[in-house]
Amino acid sequence: MPRVAVIPEPGVPVEIREVAEPRLEENSAVLDVEFSEVCGTDVYLQQGRLQGVPYPLVPGHVSVGRLSKIRGRLFDVEGREFREGERVTFLDVHRTCHACWYCLVARATTRCPQRKVYGITYGLDDGLCGGWADQIYLKPGTRCIRLDAQPETFMAGGCALPTALHAVERGDVAIGDTVLVLGSGPVGINAIMLSLMRGALRVFCVGAPDHRLAVAAEAGACEVLNFENHNDDERLEWIRARTNGRGADVTIEATGVPAAVRQAMRFTRDAGRVVVVGQYTDHGETSFNPHLDLNQKHLDVRGCWGSDFSHFYRGVQIVSDPLKSQPWVQLQNRLKPYDLNDANAALADVSAGNIFKALISIGQIQA
Ligand SMILES: [Zn+2]
Numbered sequence: 001m002p003r004v005a006v007i008p009e010p011g012v013p014v015e016i017r018e019v020a021e022p023r024l025e026e027n028s029a030v031l032d033v034e035f036s037e038v039c040g041t042d043v044y045l046q047q048g049r050l051q052g053v054p055y056p057l058v059p060g061h062v063s064v065g066r067l068s069k070i071r072g073r074l075f076d077v078e079g080r081e082f083r084e085g086e087r088v089t090f091l092d093v094h095r096t097c098h099a100c101w102y103c104l105v106a107r108a109t110t111r112c113p114q115r116k117v118y119g120i121t122y123g124l125d126d127g128l129c130g131g132w133a134d135q136i137y138l139k140p141g142t143r144c145i146r147l148d149a150q151p152e153t154f155m156a157g158g159c160a161l162p163t164a165l166h167a168v169e170r171g172d173v174a175i176g177d178t179v180l181v182l183g184s185g186p187v188g189i190n191a192i193m194l195s196l197m198r199g200a201l202r203v204f205c206v207g208a209p210d211h212r213l214a215v216a217a218e219a220g221a222c223e224v225l226n227f228e229n230h231n232d233d234e235r236l237e238w239i240r241a242r243t244n245g246r247g248a249d250v251t252i253e254a255t256g257v258p259a260a261v262r263q264a265m266r267f268t269r270d271a272g273r274v275v276v277v278g279q280y281t282d283h284g285e286t287s288f289n290p291h292l293d294l295n296q297k298h299l300d301v302r303g304c305w306g307s308d309f310s311h312f313y314r315g316v317q318i319v320s321d322p323l324k325s326q327p328w329v330q331l332q333n334r335l336k337p338y339d340l341n342d343a344n345a346a347l348a349d350v351s352a353g354n355i356f357k358a359l360i361s362i363g364q365i366q367a
């Protein structure tokens with residue numbers, strides 16, 4: 001019987017349960033999990049800070065493993081048929097309808113009301129739908145991608161890779177741009193690497209603590225600033241001093257702190273672009289001066305919600321490329337694997353910011 005790590009209800013520690021093997025519908029599969037991610041979202045899930053989440057819940061929305069059982073036929077986006085035993089990952093977003101107003105008219109599929117996310121808005125009652133488990137049930141219509149890269153290289157990006165890819169796309173980062181990334185967590189680090197890949201001349205990073213800023217520098221940030229010992233005005237001076245007094249062309253907010261949105265606006269040059277990607281859960285309100293911070297600045301401020309198959313697909317292509325994958329290969333040594341039984345310790349370490357990224361590792365850690 002497969003084991004799953006379950007959050008029974010908000011605020012309660014994770015517990016291990018054994019559940020029945022999934023019964024396969026036509027054109028579905030079972031994935032034997034190798035790695036699943038522990039990210040900030042999982043901390044919020046355990047704390048009950050996301051809306052629309054069905055508990056009990058098996059977390060783990062981005063995972064990698066091997067197809068152990070296929071019923072019917074499954075194809076990838078290139079039309080190649082999947083075989084049992086192949087290593088794959090899959091888009092955690094399922095059931096985007098491509099039929100509603102948001103999908104068809106607004107072309108904003110990440111706002112489709114039908115979409116469900118493995119490990120977040122699919123609960124245990126929906127089946128084996130989270131990655132902190134021996135197995136995941138891949139429902140019909142789940143978008144799998146064959147993974148040729150090392151699974152650790154892909155997981156070094158994890159959910160932050162498609163999220164950050166979407167953010168730099170929203171920011172229209174262009175050749176020669178100066179980019180400022182606020183936040184040095186996984187999304188911020190991936191935003192640094194992808195901004196450079198898109199042609200940014202320089203990427204600055206304001207974050208904390210120092211061990212994460214060291215990762216930002218390794219990822220290619222030309223200079224970093226620890227916000228803990230610099231107030232708002234000092235940070236503004238810091239970026240202005242490096243941009244001929246103007247501010248960054250593009251600022252990507254990846255902090256989770258509401259006040260950082262106004263800072264992002266102030267740190268950006270007139271007629272520049274701000275992308276808000278760090279407010280995935282409701283941390284409350286903030287205020288800004290509509291005249292000084294927005295209108296007079298002729299600023300473009302863009303929200304960025306989730307990611308779609310194109311971001312996920314291109315992320316997998318990048319980490320599978322021998323040359324382009326190098327920043328993520330380097331990031332691998334920042335991963336910390338945890339046994340399924342140690343899921344609570346993994347959550348605690350992610351919540352405290354002790355480590356860069358935690359993984360749930362199934363069958364990889366020998367006792
Ligand atoms: Zn995540």
Ligand SMILES: [Zn+2]
Pocket residue numbers: 096097098099100101102103104112113114
């Ligand atoms: Zn839709």
